[in-house]
Amino acid sequence: MSAVSGHCLCGAVRLTVRTLSDEISACHCEMCRRWSGGIQMGIEAAEADVRVTGPVKIFRSSHLAERAWCDTCGSALWLRDVVGPNQGLYELVPGLFDNAAGARLVREVYADCAPSGYALAGDHRRVSKAEYEMTHPFVHEGEVR
Ligand SMILES: [Zn+2]
Ligand SMILES: [Zn+2]
Numbered sequence: 116m117s118a119v120s121g122h123c124l125c126g127a128v129r130l131t132v133r134t135l136s137d138e139i140s141a142c143h144c145e146m147c148r149r150w151s152g153g154i155q156m157g158i159e160a161a162e163a164d165v166r167v168t169g170p171v172k173i174f175r176s177s178h179l180a181e182r183a184w185c186d187t188c189g190s191a192l193w194l195r196d197v198v199g200p201n202q203g204l205y206e207l208v209p210g211l212f213d214n215a216a217g218a219r220l221v222r223e224v225y226a227d228c229a230p231s232g233y234a235l236a237g238d239h240r241r242v243s244k245a246e247y248e249m250t251h252p253f254v255h256e257g258e259v260r
Contacts, residue, residue, distance in 0.1 A: 128171060135216055144225040144228060171185065179197065183195070222241075228244055
């Protein structure tokens, strides 16, 4: 697979990803709802495969992860684990890439935490808060509230 390029709304931040997953995950947890304004979506990429240029700002949203955006236009860029088993792994927002780089929605986590007024259609996997936190017990330690 050839490298995929993406950019924020204003074009100040540019990314090149050597190997990008073709799978999208969506999250409805409280942090993702507040930060994204609704549904946070991500496409995984290994740290070594991502090149970024431009005015990136980073917020450490929990002991585990950081969230990044363009300092010029405010576009969301990624959620990334900074400690733990997936340290360095990017979850890049699909909107950075034309047609979400062809990736498709495969998983919706905290599915039971979504607002009652909308839902993602399709036959992707849906994981509840309880189910997710059972397999990811480290997620909510020291979370910013
Ligand atoms: Zn921008
Ligand atoms: Zn989340």
